[in-house]
Amino acid sequence: MKTQGVLRDKIIQWLAVAVLAAPISLLVSGIVVSRRVHAETRHEEPATPAVAWKAPSPGTIPQGELGESIRLGRNIMNKTPQYASRYVGNRMNCVDCHLNEGTQAWASPLAGITTIFPAYTKRDGRVITIEHRIQECFERSENGTPPPSNSQQMVALVAYMNWLSKGIPMGSTVKGRGLLQLTPPAHVDAAAGAKIYAQQCQVCHGANGQGIPGMFPPVWGPGSFNDGAGMSKVEKMAAFVKANMPKTSSGSLTVQQAYDVAAFVTAKPHTHFKSAK
Ligand code: HEC
Numbered sequence: 186m187k188t189q190g191v192l193r194d195k196i197i198q199w200l201a202v203a204v205l206a207a208p209i210s211l212l213v214s215g216i217v218v219s220r221r222v223h224a225e226t227r228h229e230e231p232a233t234p235a236v237a238w239k240a241p242s243p244g245t246i247p248q249g250e251l252g253e254s255i256r257l258g259r260n261i262m263n264k265t266p267q268y269a270s271r272y273v274g275n276r277m278n279c280v281d282c283h284l285n286e287g288t289q290a291w292a293s294p295l296a297g298i299t300t301i302f303p304a305y306t307k308r309d310g311r312v313i314t315i316e317h318r319i320q321e322c323f324e325r326s327e328n329g330t331p332p333p334s335n336s337q338q339m340v341a342l343v344a345y346m347n348w349l350s351k352g353i354p355m356g357s358t359v360k361g362r363g364l365l366q367l368t369p370p371a372h373v374d375a376a377a378g379a380k381i382y383a384q385q386c387q388v389c390h391g392a393n394g395q396g397i398p399g400m401f402p403p404v405w406g407p408g409s410f411n412d413g414a415g416m417s418k419v420e421k422m423a424a425f426v427k428a429n430m431p432k433t434s435s436g437s438l439t440v441q442q443a444y445d446v447a448a449f450v451t452a453k454p455h456t457h458f459k460s461a462k
């Protein structure tokens with residue numbers, strides 16, 4: 186697994202160099218594009234107070250039983266099908282969407298989450314616990330089954346998120362919680378999105394959306410999230426992609442391009458979500 190990670194980073198580096206070597210004219214138009222993007226992007230502060238925050242170093246995970254649980258939670262985040270196998274029905278790791286072990290702004294960070302749950306969610310129309318919210322990502326994003334609230338895996342994930350949230354006041358969350366708030370374009374063009382996908386995404390996510398096992402996650406097909414997942418909604422994927430993709434030059438797509446490519450990807454086959462309840 187280690188060597189795969191190293192290889193993955195090499196490939197990402199190599200792709201980044203390939204992008205830098207692109208003709209100057211492309212670079213210049215890139216700069217113009219990113220200026221325009223800035224104006225198109227709307228950062229809305231959530232109603233919950235949000236504080237600036239820095240990820241703690243893994244070296245600060247305590248010794249003892251609690252530390253073991255936090256470490257297991259971190260492993261589940263990074264290698265979900267391996268460490269929570271009985272609850273996972275695809276190839277997705279939590280960190281494929283919650284980037285950098287759940288510490289990345291605008292990639293739905295998981296710090297400052299145990300400080301604000303139980304919370305009201307629109308999807309449920311009621312106040313839910315953090316365990317319930319995690320179960321939803323298992324059923325939908327992981328296309329699996331919900332780990333019980335008192336299971337070792339669930340306790341470990343909550344312990345990990347609690348550790349990440351150290352120093353964040355109760356009732357507050359972090360700046361960059363959730364995804365970017367974008368103003369949707371007037372028209373969304375999935376055919377234009379198909380071209381963007383072929384040029385800027387396919388190299389890592391594959392011609393059939395299958396990704397490369399152990400390196401790049403799938404974006405459609407049986408290995409991917411199901412059609413009940415947040416990521417299967419055009420506006421959520423557009424917001425994720427706008428801030429985080431393409432991996433080698435995140436932020437380079439316009440809002441229009443992010444919506445177009447999200448419309449193309451979400452229209453591709455995803456497993457149908459069947460609620461366990
Ligand atoms: C396919 C992508 C994907 C995967 C895989 C995934 N999630 Fe999520 N998760 C999301 C999206 C999208 C949201 C909602 C973000 C939003 O709407 O602001 C979310 C939200 C959450 C939230 C609530 C965050 C908040 O700000 O309220 C938690 C907690 C969470 N996920 C935990 C997990 C855990 C734990 C795993 C792994 C077992 C996981 N997720 C796997 C995409 C994913």
Ligand code: HEC
Nearest residue numbers: 200281282385386389401402403404426430431432433446
């Ligand atoms: C250089 C490789 C690379 C390129 C190019 C790339 N991605 Fe990704 N993508 C990744 C990696 C790696 C992740 C997992 C998160 C991380 O580690 O950053 C990811 C995660 C994702 C996810 C969330 C996880 C999932 O599989 O559903 C989506 C959606 C996505 N990318 C869409 C796109 C789109 C759309 C493009 C083109 C505009 C693109 N990516 C270009 C490497 C890439």
